[in-house]
């Protein structure tokens with residue numbers, strides 16, 4: 001058999017593909033977009049032209065797929081996958097099961113647009129395809145023959161014969177592209193994930209069952225068989241027999257499982273009694289969920305035998321449904337209660353969902369310790385229970401996030417009044433064990449009122465409102481309105497923009513001169529300011545993306561990139577004998593990142609830059625929220641010789657009390673103080689006072705936003721050390737900075 005012509009062609013095809021995959025991997029390392037693979041020693045191979053023609057596309061797709069698998073930004077990556085495919089000349093992608101399974105929703109959107117052909121409803125593998133006739137493969141593709149070209153992506157199992165079938169089926173107008181190595185790895189990973197999962201279930205003492213409506217098969221795993229006293233050789237019961245074995249009073253959760261699409265699942269555990277083969281009655285705690293994949297839809301259940309446990313079933317149920325720290329309900333119970341309330345709700349009898357989040361709770365944990373943090377959360381729960389109206393359900397979702405669900409709401413204003421009352425009660429000082437002083441903590445709340453849609457919809461709306469409350473300065477209530485959805489979309493767009501820029505080298509740095517006001521306005525430093533080159537909108541200023549980057553944590557990558565660029569520039573200046581300090585902005589979030597300072601020290605060392613040439617600008621917010629990680633990051637900056645200073649002074653708290661917390665080397669007076677100079681005596685007095693205050697603390701003072709000669713002269717007269725503003729120069733490309741005058 002191994003000697004048959006078909007088998008040897010298959011072996012050669014496989015070898016060729018392995019080499020192709022290796023070449024793709026090597027090319028990926030080189031990243032230059034080119035692969036040349038000579039397959040001419042395989043003259044009778046049907047796949048030959050396909051592989052050679054499309055290997056480049058394959059490499060790009062492999063990269064896209066890898067990112068696709070790793071990233072959480074699914075929509076943009078799915079888009080990217082499609083645009084790669086278009087760029088490579090394929091107009092459509094046929095996605096088979098390996099890729100599609102976990103990314104179903106995003107892919108469905110793309111499929112609806114006609115960008116992707118999703119083969120749904122059944123699991124198709126490479127070996128399935130092998131068994132099919134070429135015409136059956138072609139029929140698989142909806143829209144055929146209007147789909148002129150086709151890329152096959154992520155075929156599992158036996159790829160080579162599949163490719164042969166497709167190539168034969170498509171003739172010249174079809175293209176097949178195969179990511180053999182990736183597909184096989186995905187299969188291996190999936191097998192090892194399954195092993196891990198079954199190991200974990202065994203450790204947890206959990207049995208599991210699954211019901212597949214297509215095959216009509218109910219499967220019990222070994223552990224559940226053991227619990228029921230069934231031997232490994234006993235056949236699995238059918239659904240009716242299984243249900244008949246459950247105590248008649250406990251069959252509720254098992255109704256409707258025949259139809260996974262309609263079965264909502266029971267994400268909170270339910271107790272049920274079941275008769276085992278020896279006739280004894282066991283008590284189980286169960287959960288079930290419908291699981292939809294691209295290829296099938298099943299109901300999956302987990303079961304814990306609690307008959308023999310010391311704890312009563314009631315106690316176990318309580319533990320499973322409660323948040324152990326506060327005793328409030330947990331998220332799964334809230335989901336169920338909310339879904340029930342929404343079912344009964346009407347337009348005049350709606351449900352209000354209030355999401356509550358403590359302001360700066362992380363700081364409490366960081367500075368006062370977790371024990372005090374826990375005590376605070378417990379007190380908050382007690383206060384909420386006291387203050388919540390009758391009929392409300394309370395839950396802690398995790399961390400410092402609480403939720404109050406109130407049915408029977410006629411007007412959103414009523415919910416707003418109630419939420420304000422909750423915040424007021426939470427705001428009053430509380431005594432916490434271990435703290436000598438009463439503690440005051442504020443909270444923010446987002447409210448959504450509704451009577452239609454799902455529990456998830458209402459949660460999402462309340463979440464947007466909570467974001468608004470936080471963004472508006474915290475310690476407040478915001479009620480969801482439809483404009484928030486648009487704003488949330490705008491934020492997602494901005495996030496997408498930043499991610500894309502980070503991926504595609506779309507960030508730029510412009511430099512703004514900082515001059516010495518005491519020495520002839522000589523150029524002494526330059527501030528690195530980030531810009532984003534958007535393919536559609538052009539060069540964007542930070543106000544279009546920095547806030548979103550902060551919210552999403554992407555700012556860490558942005559700051560790191562800018563700093564890398566700044567160090568590179570510093571080295572170039574050094575080489576050209578230009579002695580200039582480099583000022584850079586760093587967000588509190590970035591300093592919070594434990595690896596940031598370490599990476600910076602490494603970059604400084606590897607670029608050979610002098611740490612003493614670095615000026616690090618932080619905001620007041622950073623110093624107010626100073627955590628131990630931030631302090632360590634700033635400490636590391638100082639120890640490498642960098643100076644740390646305060647940006648935009650005067651826009652926030654404008655107190656220098658945080659100098660006790662961290663020594664600062666310079667202070668930048670915000671342009672809102674500089675602008676009225678010359679037109680307001682008060683402004684002049686304030687700036688004068690600021691300068692002498694900063695000098696008294698040994699800080700160098702820079703005035704920002706200097707636009708007129710009058711402002712500059714007045715600042716010079718007041719003894720201000722440095723100036724920055726359009727008068728001295730706008731932010732420009734490094735090549736346009738007037739560094740030449742330094743050499744003079």
Ligand code: C2E
Nearest residue numbers: 529530541542559562585586587705706707724725726731
């Ligand atoms: P900033 O650090 O206070 O930077 C000064 C801002 O004022 C810059 O705006 C600059 O273009 C503008 N400016 C300077 N002189 C004048 C003037 O005479 N008149 C007026 N009207 N404006 C002037 P830009 O570049 O839009 O940056 C805005 C803010 O974005 C920065 O304020 C900084 O807080 C933030 N930012 C910029 N780059 C980065 C970065 O790499 N990382 C982080 N985390 N934030 C950055």
Ligand code: MG
Nearest residue numbers: 527585617647
């Ligand atoms: Mg700045």
Ligand code: MG
Nearest residue numbers: 647648668704
């Ligand atoms: Mg500033």
